[in-house]
Amino acid sequence: MSVSAIAAVAVVGLSGCSSNTAAKQKSDTLTVVFLPSDSTKEQEPVRNALSKLIHKATGKQVKLQTTTDYNVAIEAMASGKAQIGLMGPDSYVEARRQNGKVAPLVTYSGASGTLRDAHYFSYLMVPKNQVAAYQQDGKYSLTKLKGKSISFVAATSTSGFAVPAGAIAKENNVKVTALQKGGDFFNKVLYGQSHPGSAVNLFNGDADVAAFDDIDLVKYGSFTNDKTKAGADFKVSADAPAPLDRARGKESVALAAYPVQNEPLAVNSSAVNKADQDKIVKALTSKSTTDNQLFFSKPGAKKAGLFTQTGKVHFIHVTDKWYAPTHKVLGH
The missing domain is CATH 3.40.190.10 (Periplasmic binding protein-like II)
Structure with missing residues (x-):
């Protein structure tokens, strides 16, 4: 996807992070961090739904971390203090710049049901x-x-x-x-x-x-x-x-x-094993999740979900390679 007339953005640099912090996380607990826009009171039902989905998929306890500052969410993911994060494209790219173990699990498709219009x-x-x-x-x-x-x-x-x-x-x-x-x-x-x-x-x-x-x-x-x-x-x-x-x-x-x-649900892969990553992806890309209005609400719904269900929108697995255009835009 091309985005014209964009210059790289200067961001506040945070110290480099290793996987040591992530390795200290309790193996039976996963912390999910949210950006400010998804940390509001109105989005609490959505956060709880995501927590239940991850718990059911992995059998692990899930803690939710809300934020009022983008850098807090980025640092949490890069350091491993949070192992999963609903990130904006820029926040994800910055977290990955600080720690190459941060990677996307899924994004949501466009109305076509593909990444073409995502x-x-x-x-x-x-x-x-x-x-x-x-x-x-x-x-x-x-x-x-x-x-x-x-x-x-x-x-x-x-x-x-x-x-x-x-x-x-x-x-x-x-x-x-x-x-x-x-x-x-x-x-x-x-x-x-x-x-x-x-x-x-x-x-x-x-x-x-x-x-x-x-x-x-x-x-x-x-x-x-x-x-x-x-x-x-x-x-x-x-x-x-x-x-x-x-x-x-x-x-x-x-x-x-x-x-x-479109934004990714990202993971710090040094803190979440491959088996759990696969389970989360399978749960998110299932038909029951696509049909869940807490994740994909119908246009005009009184209670908005995480995203709006237009056309064939659903979660779809992606790798960092798909975000190459955003890396280029941001100069990372």
């Missing part, structure tokens, strides 16, 4: 009533962002920083590092620490523009037109839960939309 979208969004200010010659222009305030998700988020920041940097002929804090290209730079958090910064008026993705926001609203390109219109639903409950009915429009490879 991607989601990253956006640069502005309030709908402000969109005219970002147009030039009838087209949306990222050069109009200079001097504005922006909300990213986190410096280690693929769709919430790396991809949109790379595009802004290229179009404005600046370095990505110039976009990480206010006072240089942007007047102010905020980090929402989750995709909904970044959207809140936009809808609350704390940021002029915000980066976030579709998979984490469709739990709070829907797109009213083509979500695959600039001009995509996202509207917060009338019954949106926290943290977007105060933004109900508000709309944002995408200045740009970029495809991003």
